Amino acid sequence: MTSIGILGFDGRMGQAIDAAAKAAGVGVAGGVDKGDPSLPELAGLADVLIDFTAPDALPGHLDAAAAAGTPIVIGTTGLSPDHHTLIDEAARSIAIVQTYNTSLGVNMLRGLVEEAARRLGPDWDIEIVEMHHRQKVDAPSGTALLLGAAANIGRGSADGQGLNRLDRMEGGAREEGGIYYASLRGGSVAGDHQVVFATDGERIELGHRAENRGIFARGALKAALWLAEGRAPGRYTMVDVLGL
């Protein structure tokens, strides 16, 4: 039986993943939170690590995974360009799935947004609105950035990566001609995203609503089981996991 190690065990996602693993009959080798000295031991015990924590935890988690030769699913958002460089480096020796959204629905939406942006062309403005629970710390959400990247790829923008926008968003600064993001925080919303394509006289709205964290937890487990089948070292996304 495949066993997972949960990084951020006591967190909202950690608990959702533990519950999803139990429901699916996937083994849980253990879980750690901030500063837990048993991280290297867990990395050696688990077949796959799953990390839903905070950006400042990432370097230590990657070191532990690489030292043990254990693949890892990274779902943490708010990552900087430096974090992405660290992931690239670790992916030389272990297999890593890094994604800002593990749900099937958002990964389907990503393809639809790319296609819409490609077909609609430059006369259509693109705006992204997201809403999350009041405890969420990063904004825009990782998913909003992922969808923005898909739109940029679709319309052939040189800024197709789109993932490093956070620093440029500070103080509300936004690029001329770029994609605009609006972030709402309140209540217990698990995650709503809406991509608005607007031109003179009409709009198209493509969106996704997460009704609970189970969809993210099941997607993370799917990614972990996919890695546990035995992937070569490298960096993967949910597009690889889901075969989209």
Ligand SMILES: NC(=O)C1=CN([C@@H]2O[C@H](COP(=O)(O)OP(=O)(O)OC[C@H]3O[C@@H](n4cnc5c(N)ncnc54)[C@H](OP(=O)(O)O)[C@@H]3O)[C@@H](O)[C@H]2O)C=CC1
């Ligand atoms: N990719 C996806 O599909 C999804 C991604 N997310 C992302 O997952 C992350 C976690 O979300 P959520 O579970 O709601 O957050 P929570 O705040 O509920 O949980 C975070 C967990 O991480 C731990 N943690 C925080 N800092 C560190 C650290 N430096 N080292 C080790 N552990 C640490 C916390 O432990 P302690 O309490 O001890 O600090 C806690 O257990 C966020 O970045 C969120 O955006 C969320 C949902 C879906």
Ligand SMILES: O=C(O)C1=N[C@H](C(=O)O)C[C@H](O)C1
């Ligand atoms: O923090 C959350 O809760 C979520 N974070 C992810 C994000 O930033 O996109 C995914 C999901 O929307 C829930």
